Amino acid sequence: MNLYEFQGKELFKKYGIPVPDGYVVSKPEEIRNDIFPAALKAQVLVGGRGKAGGIKFANNSEEAMNLAKDLFSQTIKGSRVKYILVERKINIDRELYVSITIDRSRKRPLVMASTEGGVEIESVDESKIIMKHIDPVHGYSPYISKIVNKKMNLKDNLAKQFSDLLSKMYRLFEEYDAELVEINPLVITKEGNLIAADAKVIVDSDSLFRHPDIPVNLDDLTELERIAKESDYSFVELDGDIGVIANGAGLTMATLDSLLLHGLKPRNFLDLGGTDNVDIVKNAFPLVLRANPKVIFVNIFGGVTKCDTVANGIVLAKKEFNVSIPIVVRLSGVHEEEGRQILKDNGIEAFSNMPDGVKKVSEIYKSMIGR
Amino acid sequence: MVYIKKDTKIIVQGITGHQASFHSNEMVKFGAKVVGGVSPGKAGTNVNGIPVFDNVEETLHLEPEATMISVPAPYVKDAFYEALDHGIKIIYVLTEHVPVHDSMEMINDAKLKNAIVIGPNGPGITVIHEKTKIGIMPNHIFNRGNVAVISRSGTLTYEIVKSITEAGLGESTVIGLGGDAIVGLSYVEVLSELKKERQTKAVVMVGEIGGTAEEEAAEYIKAEFNKPVVAYIAGRSAPPGKRMGHAGAIITRGKGTAESKIKALNAAGVEVADYPQDIPELLKKKLKK
Numbered sequence: 001m002n003l004y005e006f007q008g009k010e011l012f013k014k015y016g017i018p019v020p021d022g023y024v025v026s027k028p029e030e031i032r033n034d035i036f037p038a039a040l041k042a043q044v045l046v047g048g049r050g051k052a053g054g055i056k057f058a059n060n061s062e063e064a065m066n067l068a069k070d071l072f073s074q075t076i077k078g079s080r081v082k083y084i085l086v087e088r089k090i091n092i093d094r095e096l097y098v099s100i101t102i103d104r105s106r107k108r109p110l111v112m113a114s115t116e117g118g119v120e121i122e123s124v125d126e127s128k129i130i131m132k133h134i135d136p137v138h139g140y141s142p143y144i145s146k147i148v149n150k151k152m153n154l155k156d157n158l159a160k161q162f163s164d165l166l167s168k169m170y171r172l173f174e175e176y177d178a179e180l181v182e183i184n185p186l187v188i189t190k191e192g193n194l195i196a197a198d199a200k201v202i203v204d205s206d207s208l209f210r211h212p213d214i215p216v217n218l219d220d221l222t223e224l225e226r227i228a229k230e231s232d233y234s235f236v237e238l239d240g241d242i243g244v245i246a247n248g249a250g251l252t253m254a255t256l257d258s259l260l261l262h263g264l265k266p267r268n269f270l271d272l273g274g275t276d277n278v279d280i281v282k283n284a285f286p287l288v289l290r291a292n293p294k295v296i297f298v299n300i301f302g303g304v305t306k307c308d309t310v311a312n313g314i315v316l317a318k319k320e321f322n323v324s325i326p327i328v329v330r331l332s333g334v335h336e337e338e339g340r341q342i343l344k345d346n347g348i349e350a351f352s353n354m355p356d357g358v359k360k361v362s363e364i365y366k367s368m369i370g371r
Numbered sequence: 372m373v374y375i376k377k378d379t380k381i382i383v384q385g386i387t388g389h390q391a392s393f394h395s396n397e398m399v400k401f402g403a404k405v406v407g408g409v410s411p412g413k414a415g416t417n418v419n420g421i422p423v424f425d426n427v428e429e430t431l432h433l434e435p436e437a438t439m440i441s442v443p444a445p446y447v448k449d450a451f452y453e454a455l456d457h458g459i460k461i462i463y464v465l466t467e468h469v470p471v472h473d474s475m476e477m478i479n480d481a482k483l484k485n486a487i488v489i490g491p492n493g494p495g496i497t498v499i500h501e502k503t504k505i506g507i508m509p510n511h512i513f514n515r516g517n518v519a520v521i522s523r524s525g526t527l528t529y530e531i532v533k534s535i536t537e538a539g540l541g542e543s544t545v546i547g548l549g550g551d552a553i554v555g556l557s558y559v560e561v562l563s564e565l566k567k568e569r570q571t572k573a574v575v576m577v578g579e580i581g582g583t584a585e586e587e588a589a590e591y592i593k594a595e596f597n598k599p600v601v602a603y604i605a606g607r608s609a610p611p612g613k614r615m616g617h618a619g620a621i622i623t624r625g626k627g628t629a630e631s632k633i634k635a636l637n638a639a640g641v642e643v644a645d646y647p648q649d650i651p652e653l654l655k656k657k658l659k660k
Contacts, residue, residue, distance in 0.1 A: 102471060104552050104582040104619070107478055122624055136475040137483070177472045179552075206618065207470035209445055234616045238608075248526025249550055249616025250579055253605035254647050257629075260608040261645055269609075271616045274525075301530045303509045333529070334509070354530075355648060 001205045002220055004043045006085045008199030011176060015168045017183075018195045022087030028068035033061050035088045040067050043083035044076045045220045047120065052076045057089065082219070090195060095185035096152065097121055098166065099200075100134075100173045102180075109134040109173065111166065113148050117185035140170035161194040176214070177207030224268075228287055233270055235287065240265025242361060243293030243325075245284050247272045247305045255299045258354060262362045267293040274304040281313025286321055294368055295326050297361045299354060302333030309335075311342035311350075318348065326364050330357030373519075373544045373564050374461055374487055375437055377501040382435040382459075383408045384427070384442060384450045390465065391441035392418045394507045398439075401510045402502030406433040409450075427453045437461035439495065439505050444468040447491065451477045455486055463505045464491035467550075471618070474553040481555065488555025492618070493547035494525040500543055500570050508532075508545060516541015517570060518654060521561050522577035523548050523584075523619065527605060531577060531647050538651030540658075543570040550617030552581065558588035562596055573599045573657055575650055576641070580606030581619045581627040589635035599657035602636050602643045603650060604629045 003011075006024040013019060021035055024043070042054035049055065054076040058064035064086065071081050095117035103110040112121065113130045121129065130151045132144050145163035149155075154162050165186075173181045182200040189195055203214055218226050228235030234249065242259055244266050246252035256266040268291055270284055288296060300310045314329060329350040331339040340350040351357040375381075383395045386408025396419040399405050407422050407430045414425040424430050427438075438454045440447060440462065447469045454462050455477075462481065469491040481488045489496055495506015499515050512529055514536040522528040525547060532545055546561055548554050558576060565571045574596075578585040585604065592600055607629040609615045611622040622628050633643045642657075644650050 102475065102552065105557070105584065105587060107475055107553050109475070135479065136472070137479050174472065177470050179471065204471045206444060206468040207472065210470075236610075236613050236615060238610065248524060249620060250522070250524025250527030250577065250605050251530055253579060253609060253615050253620065254527055254530075254603070256608040257605060258646055266608060269615055301526050301533075303526065303529055304507075333533070353648065355646065 001203050001208070001217055002045045003201040003203060003214070003217065004045065004083060005041065005199050006043055006083060008201035009196070011172055011201060012196055012199055015172045017165055017168050017172070018193065019199070020087040020090050020195060020197065022085055024083050024085050025068065026083050028065045028072065031061050031064045031068060031086060035086065036060055036064075037089045038064060039087045039089055040064060040071060041085040041087065042071045042074070042076050042081040043085055044079040044081060046077045046079055049076055054081075090187055090197065091190040092187050093190045094188040096188065097124070097184045098169070098186050099180060099182035099184070100169055100178070103133065106133055108136050109170070111144060111148065113152055115152055121184065134170065139174060140167055142167070157192065158188065158194065165194055176201070176211060177204040178202060179204050224287070224291055227290070228270070231283065231287070233284060233287060234273065236269040237291065238266050238268055240267050241294040241365065243267050243288040243291060243296040244299070245270050245272060245288060245296065246299040247274070247301065251299065251301055255297065255354070258358050259297065259361065262358055264362055264365055267291050272305060276304060276306055276309050278309055278313045278316065281310050282317040282320065285317035285323065289321060289323065293325065295328065295361055295365050297357060298327065298329040299357060300331050300333070302331065302336060302339070306334050307331040307336045307339030308342060311339035314348060315342060315346045318346070328357055328360045328364065330354055373498060373546070373561070373568055374489070374496055375498055375501065375503055375505060377402065377503050378404060379437050379461070379503060380404050380406045380433060380435050381437045381439065381505055382406060382427070382430050382433070383421070384438055384440045384454065386410055386418050386421065386423060387413050388441055390507070391439070395419070395421055395439070397510055398504055401497070401504050403504055406430070406435060427457045427459070431457060435459055437463070437505055439463045439465060441465045444470070448473040448477060455481060455484060460486045461489070461505070462486055463489040463495050465495065465507060467492040468618075469551065471551065471553050474551060478553060478555050489546070490549040490554060492551045493523070493549030493554065494528065496544065496546045498544050499541070506547070508547075512536060513545070514541035517543050517572035518575060519543050519565050519571040519573070520545040520575045520577065521548065521558055522546070523550055523579050524577065524605070524617065527647060528577055531575065531603065531650050534648050534651050535575070535654065538655070540651060540654060543568070550619055552619040554619070557584050559591045562588060562591055565598070566596060571598065573601070573654055575654065576600060576602040578602060578604045578632055579617065579620050580609050580615065580629050581617070581621050583626065585632040586635040589639040589641065592641060593639035600641045601650060601653040601657060602641050603647050604632045604636075604643055
């Protein structure tokens with residue numbers, strides 16, 4: 001789960017990581033008279049905010065309120081601005097980069113640092129990025145900072161500040177189950193102090209049960225994805241015309257891919273998971289129908305999820321929700337024959353293998369759009 | 372032998388749960404030696420004839436060598452260390468949604484103690500020629516043969532295994548690495564086991580978006596793997612930044628795309644199927660050579 005910059009900075013403060021003076025507002029009238037000149041930073045969860053016009057500067061509260069009105073009425077890369085972080089402007093001498101993330105292949109935390117801060121790290125030449133792994137069993141040790149300091153050519157007071165910062169970042173990373181703690185830019189001020197000008201923190205969604213102080217934030221989901229999440233469906237909204245209901249993440253992805261290889265764009269990803277509950281099958285339909293697909297493709301490989309249960313769920317859904325768009329079903333695995341018979345008896349076409357199902361979807365869709 | 376053999380003694384932690392009670396019985400039916408189960412407060416009872424104990428310590432007289440952990444995600448780490456600290460060397464975690472920091476710690480610790488971790492969030496391992504399995508793969512899809520399957524998913528794996536079986540081929544070992552971002556085993560580690568295993572003549576890799584495990588496997592195959600490999604990669608249609616069901620199935624910062632994986636595998640001489648159902652034909656072609 002992505003945290004907003006202001007939430008990340010709250011955590012930074014908690015761990016003693018220096019951040020600029022500031023406060024967050026959700027309407028222009030909340031802007032105060034102190035802390036000027038100030039930066040007004042639109043709080044959005046997408047990257048590249050600065051370039052998209054999400055950061056403004058104001059010398060007084062009147063200017064700030066006008067700029068804030070403007071920002072609140074905008075969308076930044078498709079995201080509506082719900083909060084603005086008002087911060088005292090800092091005197092930038094240099095901009096560095098530092099982050100702690102999880103290296104999936106080495107299965108351990110990775111510190112990345114660079115003297116080339118303030119730009120997206122992906123655009124920095126790899127030779128200019130310092131990388132150092134941390135053993136998760138015993139955690140951070142000061143030697144790590146010493147190595148990074150030397151490579152970044154940070155000395156004396158700055159080196160001391162950086163070591164302190166990195167040890168605190170790691171504590172935050174570990175204690176808050178972070179997938180990423182990133183400071184970009186990490187500013188060296190003209191006064192010679194390190195300060196976190198930005199904060200990007202991603203907390204592992206699976207760890208939220210032990211972080212009651214972190215509010216659940218679903219702002220980077222679409223409305224349908226939020227509804228799906230509330231009813232516990234694994235669902236991703238896409239932009240095509242074919243509604244998809246399948247079981248298992250891998251098989252659901254493979255279903256979308258197979259459609260795409262036939263020139264059909266999926267409208268969604270919906271994984272029923274391992275269930276033998278008719279209602280879970282049935283209630284997936286209104287969700288997919290809300291996305292207004294032209295055809296629904298149900299692709300099931302039965303195991304724990306039995307094919308006859310799925311068939312019954314489909315029949316119930318069709319009646320209860322008056323489904324008028326075509327449904328194509330593929331059922332294979334446990335109780336597949338019973339399942340297909342149930343569907344046939346109710347006038348729904350069912351196939352035993354995936355290619356036949358996809359082909360049928362393709363025929364129906366192409367006849368609908370007149371190709 | 373890949374990780375388990377026919378007489379490997381297995382316990383199931385969380386055996387009285389809905390999933391574990393069903394699947395422990397399925398394991399027994401397949402031929403696995405499930406010697407006991409653990410469920411705090413339920414000692415003295417049994418699940419389909421499998422004796423239940425309060426903790427792992429009380430199962431030690433049965434000399435368990437492997438465990439299946441099926442407890443809610445917040446309790447996985449404790450169950451895991453209970454197994455590891457009592458000397459169990461094969462630890463399979465079925466549970467989904469284990470916090471990734473827990474997994475990181477468990478897996479790094481297990482490595483120091485020479486224990487093998489399978490999962491979290493995978494279907495486990497089935498060794499067909501040894502008639503044993505730990506996990507939840509359906510018993511009826513297998514046919515004894517010489518194709519090994521390594522995968523990051525569950526249902527898609529069953530689908531592919533069934534198609535291999537129906538094509539008149541058979542399987543040696545089928546292993547699910549798990550759908551999380553951090554899992555115990557990598558393709559490379561499993562391939563290096565399969566390299567020296569006589570039963571396996573060809574390998575199917577079922578991959579998906581996220582991470583670079585498939586790319587690393589491609590490097591390994593190119594450099595030193597000696598058996599034919601065919602692959603399927605799920606997630607060509609996945610948009611960046613969206614988790615496609617599995618915690619690990621996400622394209623982040625341009626890394627982990629299906630294109631990158633397919634390209635790397637092709638460069639290593641691995642044919643990548645467009646559709647899962649094309650796998651048996653590709654295998655037949657390779658096995659004929």
